[in-house]
Amino acid sequence: MFTQKVHSTGVKNCSVFEATRSSQFYQICFVVRHLKYKSTSACLPPRIFGKLGCCIIRVNKTASFADKKQQRCYLFHLLFCGGMASMLKKYKHTILFVDDEKNVLRSLERLFRKEGYDILTASSGEEGLRKLDGRQISVIVSDQRMPGMTGSEFLRRSKKLSPDTIRIMLTGYADINATMDAINKGEVYRFITKPWNDEEIKLIIRDVLKYYELTNENKRLFKLTRKQNAELLDLNQNLEKKVEERTREVRLKNKKLEELYKVVKGNLFDSIRVFGQLMEMYxxxxxxxxxxxxxxxxxxxxxxxxxxxxxxxxxxxxxxxxxxxxxxxxxxxxxxxxxxxxxxxxxxxxxxxxxxxxxxxxxxxxxxxxxxxxxxxxxxxxxxxxxxxxxxxxxxxxxxxxxxxxxxxxxxxxxxxxxxxxxxxxxxxxxxxxxxxxxxxxxxxxxxPVAGTEMVIPISKLEPGMVLSRNLKTVGGRLLMVANTVIHQAHIEKIYNFNQIDPIDGGGVYVYK
The missing domain is CATH 1.10.3210.10 (Hypothetical protein af1432)
Incomplete structure (x- = not known):
């Protein structure tokens, strides 16, 4: 929230004392005093209303408002909605007026066509439902007292055809109970009493359209958020699957690499043993x-x-x-x-x-x-x-x-x-x-280890890690291993193989305990 004090506009009749900016809109609070002149105008500082375009306050004493409270309300809406005009222009609104009196429809159509809206009219509830079907209507304004289908019934049925459309009822003071009942049931957003004031009804429609835009934007963003959440959930699930698949692939490759490394390492030690045997043969x-x-x-x-x-x-x-x-x-x-x-x-x-x-x-x-x-x-x-x-x-x-x-x-x-x-x-x-x-x-x-701790064991009992206590020779006199050699698995295999061809002298192997 942003709050800034503003100097007087320099006009006796009007001074703006505070500007408050929320995330999307500017709200202007002001005091109007001594409304004695027919017209007064002043431009507000652009540093406050630069984003709202040209903001001109015009006070007109000749307007037939009921009291000064309505005059202040008029100035507020004029300033606020005038500032929002640029925002509303990006939407194309259609308003449907329903009334059995032709002169009322012509009056409303003439009044609002100047505002840049698309205007539809209907002289009965049945005709209104036909025009509503298949169209995107922003606002419906319907008279309560009409022959055949009443305004309340028409608005109730229109809600089923176009639930997002804002519904307003035109009513006289005699129909106030039926109007309040319709509002309580949720078919009507608000009502306007007859006879209406042109400026007042225009401000009401502007406010309603602003509410319509905000509501639809919220719904759009909600749908977008749900769609994005669903896409994100799907992406996360797919990502988890891909990670699992990739992990399995990496593990499989690592296993193959480990096996390959063991083979290569085994081949290396085999080669080294060959070189060792060459030295032993020499x-x-x-x-x-x-x-x-x-x-x-x-x-x-x-x-x-x-x-x-x-x-x-x-x-x-x-x-x-x-x-x-x-x-x-x-x-x-x-x-x-x-x-x-x-x-x-x-x-x-x-x-x-x-x-x-x-x-x-x-x-x-x-x-x-x-x-x-x-x-x-x-x-x-x-x-x-x-x-x-x-x-x-x-x-x-x-x-x-x-x-x-x-x-x-x-x-x-x-x-x-x-x-x-x-x-x-x-x-x-x-x-x-x-x-x-x-x-x-x-x-x-x-x-x-010191002498006296040796023992003789058969070849079948040899284990890796044992240490020869004496030279190991065959019956034919061939020296296989020398004393103090640490026995490995490869040595055991070598001793076993030689024993098949040229038996080990003495039949056993001397190792330290």
């Missing part, structure tokens, strides 16, 4: 070394808190970290690194780069190839092939370096566990990452 000790290093490295990575993806990457790189040694003369592989000649050392030190080159072109193994290249880098930068140091070395390569060195101390150099652990401590901060050494020491206390 040199059983080399293959066993890589398997033990992989098991140790994965456990240390998990203890350090790396995520599953990184742990998997480290395990793969550890299995393949010495792949570059395939083709290196076995006599070089049997020697300790300090015993190698310069020529032999140059050959041996090429294996990290050869392993990197072997897998760097394979997208799924590219990250693993970086760890393979760096697994001989020392924490202080004294390693090879790139002289990396500290955190410039991938954490996975630092883990593999410690696990590989420890396994060589035990398997190749024949050192005891205590001596090997002390060596790791001494080289911590120089050759090895102190943090990784800490986690490695923690892991070893649980990873390699």
């Amino acid at each position: 040199d059983p000790d080399l293959g066993g070394h890589c398997k033990r290093v992989a098991a140790l490295s994965k456990t240390v990575a998990q203890r350090r808190g790396l995520d599953e993806k990184d742990c998997e990457l480290i395990e793969i790189a550890a299995i393949l970290h010495d792949i570059g040694l395939i083709g290196v003369p076995r006599e070089i592989l049997r020697k300790k690194e300090k015993e190698l000649t310069l020529f032999e050392a140059s050959i041996y030190r090429q294996h990290p780069v050869l392993g990197y080159l072997a897998f760097n072109s394979i997208k799924s193994l590219r990250q693993a190839s970086i760890l393979i290249r760096s697994h001989h880098e020392n924490f202080d930068g004294s390693g090879y092939p790139d002289g990396l140091k500290n955190t410039g070395i991938h954490v996975g390569a630092r883990i593999i370096h410690i696990a590989s060195s420890y396994d060589e101390m035990i398997q190749k150099l024949g050192l005891s566990r205590e001596v090997a652990l002390n060596t790791l401590k001494k080289k911590s901060g120089y050759e090895f990452d102190p943090e990784i050494v800490f986690h490695f020491m923690d892991v070893l206390h649980n990873f390699n």
Whole structure:
């Protein structure tokens, strides 16, 4: 709601003191005093009535109004309805007048045709019903006293034919009871007494048409709202169905992707196992070394808190970290690194780069190839092939370096566990990452149980996660797995298959309890 005080119009007879604007209309309240002059006019400020067009107040003392209250009412309606004229013009209204007196019909037709309305007339209720049928009539004005069908009966029947039409009754004071009864029954919106005042009846019709427009607009908006709500409900239901269908499609695709990923992952590990078997075929000790290093490295990575993806990457790189040694003369592989000649050392030190080159072109193994290249880098930068140091070395390569060195101390150099652990401590901060050494020491206390806690079980009782306590060989002397290897499902299948061709020596498998 907007309220604004307005200065006097400058005319003695009329002053506008308040303008109130609602959402659609302007209502003008005013005081008229000392109506002594025949005519007075004044234009109101455009800042108030700019949207209403030209608003001119004209006071005419010669008008035959009953009292000053009617004069004020006339000014109000003149100002208000004059301002609404532009709004009414966009509607084309038809008014039906029904009266048995021809002169009354001619008078009404002459009066309202100047207002721009379409005028229909009927001299009886029956004729009025015929003209009403099939037409859109805004207002019906009917006399009450007519021969044959009365005005009340006509308006009652017209309501059934055109319920939206506004019905007005022309009546004399003698018919007031019948008129009030018709109003109470809902057939009549209002009544006009005879004789009427031309200006008054025009104002009444304007008000009625405004009410008609508002009522029909409300109905139109209500229907539109219901239609839009129905469309929205239908849209929501369709949207829910589409979302459900889309969700099912996404779940199905995700399931297929998961299955495909499992297949690809399975193929990748199959390929990695093939490479591991190639190393084992070339040199059983080399293959066993890589398997033990992989098991140790994965456990240390998990203890350090790396995520599953990184742990998997480290395990793969550890299995393949010495792949570059395939083709290196076995006599070089049997020697300790300090015993190698310069020529032999140059050959041996090429294996990290050869392993990197072997897998760097394979997208799924590219990250693993970086760890393979760096697994001989020392924490202080004294390693090879790139002289990396500290955190410039991938954490996975630092883990593999410690696990590989420890396994060589035990398997190749024949050192005891205590001596090997002390060596790791001494080289911590120089050759090895102190943090990784800490986690490695923690892991070893649980990873390699002490002697005397082993047991022998049949192949059928093997389970993933068990750790071999002794080397596993066939009757024919073939080394299948080395001690301290963590058994996986693939190992169990391998042991079972080999046992069909070349039985396991002793018939059982030694594992830690």
